[in-house]
Amino acid sequence: MSATGSRSGAPLPPTGWQTLGPFFPQALFRDGVDNDLRRRRAGAPPTARGVPIRLRGRVLEEGGGPCVNALVEAWQADAGGRFRHPLDPDWREADPDFLGWGRALTDAAGRYEFLSVLPGGYRDAAGPRAPHVNLAVLASGVMRRLVTTAFFPGFAAANAADPVLSALPDPALRARLVAKDEGEAEGARIFRLDLVLRGDPETETPFFLD
Amino acid sequence: MPDHPLPDCFPPYDEAGQPQVPIEGYAATARRNPARALFRRPHTRTELTGPLDPAAKLVPGEGNLAVPGPGRVALGQLIHISGRVLDEDGRPVRGAVLEIWQANAAGRYANPLDAARDAPLDPNFVGHGRVATDAEGRYGFFTVKPGAYPVPGGPGRWWRPPHVHVSVIGPSSLSRLVTQMYFPGDPLNPLDRILNALPDPAARERLIARQTDPAEVEGEWLAYRFTLVLRGRRATPPLP
Numbered sequence: 001m002s003a004t005g006s007r008s009g010a011p012l013p014p015t016g017w018q019t020l021g022p023f024f025p026q027a028l029f030r031d032g033v034d035n036d037l038r039r040r041r042a043g044a045p046p047t048a049r050g051v052p053i054r055l056r057g058r059v060l061e062e063g064g065g066p067c068v069n070a071l072v073e074a075w076q077a078d079a080g081g082r083f084r085h086p087l088d089p090d091w092r093e094a095d096p097d098f099l100g101w102g103r104a105l106t107d108a109a110g111r112y113e114f115l116s117v118l119p120g121g122y123r124d125a126a127g128p129r130a131p132h133v134n135l136a137v138l139a140s141g142v143m144r145r146l147v148t149t150a151f152f153p154g155f156a157a158a159n160a161a162d163p164v165l166s167a168l169p170d171p172a173l174r175a176r177l178v179a180k181d182e183g184e185a186e187g188a189r190i191f192r193l194d195l196v197l198r199g200d201p202e203t204e205t206p207f208f209l210d
Numbered sequence: 211m212p213d214h215p216l217p218d219c220f221p222p223y224d225e226a227g228q229p230q231v232p233i234e235g236y237a238a239t240a241r242r243n244p245a246r247a248l249f250r251r252p253h254t255r256t257e258l259t260g261p262l263d264p265a266a267k268l269v270p271g272e273g274n275l276a277v278p279g280p281g282r283v284a285l286g287q288l289i290h291i292s293g294r295v296l297d298e299d300g301r302p303v304r305g306a307v308l309e310i311w312q313a314n315a316a317g318r319y320a321n322p323l324d325a326a327r328d329a330p331l332d333p334n335f336v337g338h339g340r341v342a343t344d345a346e347g348r349y350g351f352f353t354v355k356p357g358a359y360p361v362p363g364g365p366g367r368w369w370r371p372p373h374v375h376v377s378v379i380g381p382s383s384l385s386r387l388v389t390q391m392y393f394p395g396d397p398l399n400p401l402d403r404i405l406n407a408l409p410d411p412a413a414r415e416r417l418i419a420r421q422t423d424p425a426e427v428e429g430e431w432l433a434y435r436f437t438l439v440l441r442g443r444r445a446t447p448p449l450p
Contacts (some may be wrong), residue, residue, distance in 0.1 A: 011298040014441040016227050016413045018390040018404060019239075021375055023321040025311045025338035034267070041266040062241040069323060075260060075383050085259035086211050087218055101261035126252035134256050138388055141238025143229035143407055145386060149256075167251040197242045209222070209248040210384065 022140040024069055026105065035104040037074060037116040040097060047097040050079025050117030052188040055150060055179060058110040059137060062198040066110025070139030072195070073103045074114050076132065081120030090122075106139075118152065118189070127163035130155050137195055146207045150193045151178045164208070173206045212262060214304065217297050217442025220253060220384040229407035235366045236403060253384065260383040264307040265342040268379070273341040275310075275353040276334075284335035286315025286354035290431040291391070291419065294347040295378060298443040302347025306440070307379040310351055311338040313372075317357030329359065352431060358398055371398030371405070378438055385440040392418045393434070 030042070038046035046052075055074070059067035077083055082094035104112035119131045131152050136145040151159050159165055159178065168174045179191035196205045232240040251257075261267070276284040291310075295303040313319050318329035320337040335354060343349050356372045374391045392399055399405060399418065408414045422433035 011443055012296060012300055012439045013224065013227055013413065013416070014298060015387055015389055015437075015439045016408045016417060017229055017388060018375075018407075018417070019229075020377075020388050021390075022238075023311065023319040023324055024375075025321060028268075028309055028311070028338055028340065039267075042269065061238070065241075067242065073386075075256065077256065083255060083259040085262060086216060087258050088255055091211065099261060099267060101264065101267065122255065124252075124254040126254050129254055129256065132256065134383060136383075136386065139238075139242060141231075141236065141240075141242040143231050143233075143239065143243075143404075144223075145388065146244070164251045164254065167249050198240075198244055201246070204244055204246055206246065207244050207248050208251040 017144040019140055019143050020071060020138040022069060024071060024105070026069070029103070029105040031105070035102045035112070035114050037076065037100055037102040037114055038098060040099045044097070047078070047095050047117065049095050049098065053116050053118050053191060054113055054186070054188045055116060055133060055191050055193065056111065056113040057192050057194040059106050059112060059139070059195045060110055060197065060199070064199070066108065067106055067139050067197065068108055068110060070106045070110070070137060071103050072106065072112040073136045073138070074116070075101050075134045076116065076119040077122060079117045079120050081122035081129070115188070121158055124163070128158065128161050130158035130162040130165065132162070132164070135195065137197065142197070145210065146197060147210050148195065148205055148207045149177060150191070152191060153178055153181045167208070168206050176205060215301070215444055216381045217385060217444060218258060219443050219445040220258070220382070220441055223441065224410070226410040227408060227413035230409060231407070233403050233407050235361065235368060257384055258382055260381060260385070261379070262381065263305060264379045265305055268307045268340060270307070270340050270342045273339050273351045275336040275339045275351065277352070278334055278336050282334045284314065284354045285332050288352070288431045289355050290350060290352050290433045291374065291436055292348065292350035292433070293436040293438065295343050295349065295380070295438045295440060296347055297385070297440050302343070302345070303380050303440055304343055304345050304347060306343045306347070306381070307340065308343065308349045309338070309340045309377040310353070310374050312353065312374045313356040313359060315354045315357050317359035329357070355393065368401060368403055369398050371396045371402050376438065378440060380440045382442055385442045387438065387440055389417060389438070391436045394418050394421055
């Protein structure tokens with residue numbers, strides 16, 4: 001084992017989190033590339049499988065002001081509900097052209113947007129997962145990433161059975177994680193989910209323990 | 211698919227080793243963290259998995275922030291930061307994407323959001339870089355030692371000690387890490403409210419790099435080592 005290592009077999013303590021700070025370099029973000037979950041790599045064509053979507057919204061702080069220069073990160077299953085990862089027993093059937101990961105850097109109005117496809121649901125040991133996109137927010141003042149999950153309208157029965165959405169005790173909180181259907185534009189279905197990092201009980205987004 | 215074991219078990223963080231909010235004098239910590247308690251959720255496949263080859267999307271560069279071109283060298287103390295990225299079992303994390311960003315030697319970020327300052331920009335300092343870890347989890351950057359800078363606003367002005375921001379995208383969503391690396395022996399370290407947000411002194415100590423014995427350093431780059439441990443272990447430990 002290394003000098004830092006666990007000769008005793010005891011686990012190493014994970015490194016502590018610190019804030020992203022206000023100055024994440026805009027040069028490390030390529031708009032239209034990094035926030036496009038449909039492409040495995042820059043320059044690759046987007047996957048042909050699934051219903052194209054744009055998931056967008058604003059990241060807001062207490063008082064409703066925008067969170068500027070914040071990172072929003074997204075991770076989701078492909079249109080068939082699979083991940084290219086060994087912890088998915090069906091990974092061999094995963095869409096080879098789909099990445100499923102992306103990040104967006106919020107603009108002066110706190111806006112983020114992801115280009116993706118509608119994720120498929122899947123059966124998990126914890127219960128049947130409804131179509132969803134996991135989101136994480138990193139920003140100045142956020143000392144550890146804040147994680148939540150976007151669900152989709154039109155899947156009422158699946159959403160009601162989802163084990164993560166069901167972790168929220170209050171129906172009003174569950175409804176707050178279901179993105180709003182904003183029709184279609186530019187060949188994609190548009191969904192909106194604002195992320196209110198702190199607000200009054202009627203507006204604050206529910207976040208999960210990471 | 212990778213032929214090496216990936217973590218599949220993510221015990222809850224030890225709160226004493228993680229930052230607590232709000233932080234006095236850092237107003238954004240009060241405005242940007244939920245008033246409501248976080249909800250416990252099961253770790254399903256979406257939480258346990260993540261992109262296996264993030265470097266295909268976020269393409270690594272040379273990892274030299276201090277020499278943007280021939281004959282162009284940034285001002286300040288030239289340093290080399292290297293180390294390993296490990297999981298909680300001490301296994302190297304391969305192919306992780308590491309990004310760093312920092313102020314220049316004068317304490318100024320090359321970022322339009324860090325304007326209205328007396329501290330000068332350095333046209334020869336890039337200020338950010340990206341590399342991927344090798345098969346042993348190793349990484350390295352050439353850069354300059356960042357300057358300290360005052361935190362704007364009040365109440366209770368304080369100075370950020372020299373620090374380097376580090377972001378790691380590892381093998382699972384749950385192994386994601388963003389942190390800051392500090393320099394050993396800096397008198398501003400014990401006064402820094404962001405470092406002090408970690409209640410456990412040992413956890414704070416782990417954010418401070420070790421200086422390599424200067425007698426062993428060849429060339430002009432003063433060397434520091436910084437080990438990063440990502441959350442995650444194997445549910446079934448390997449046999450000894």
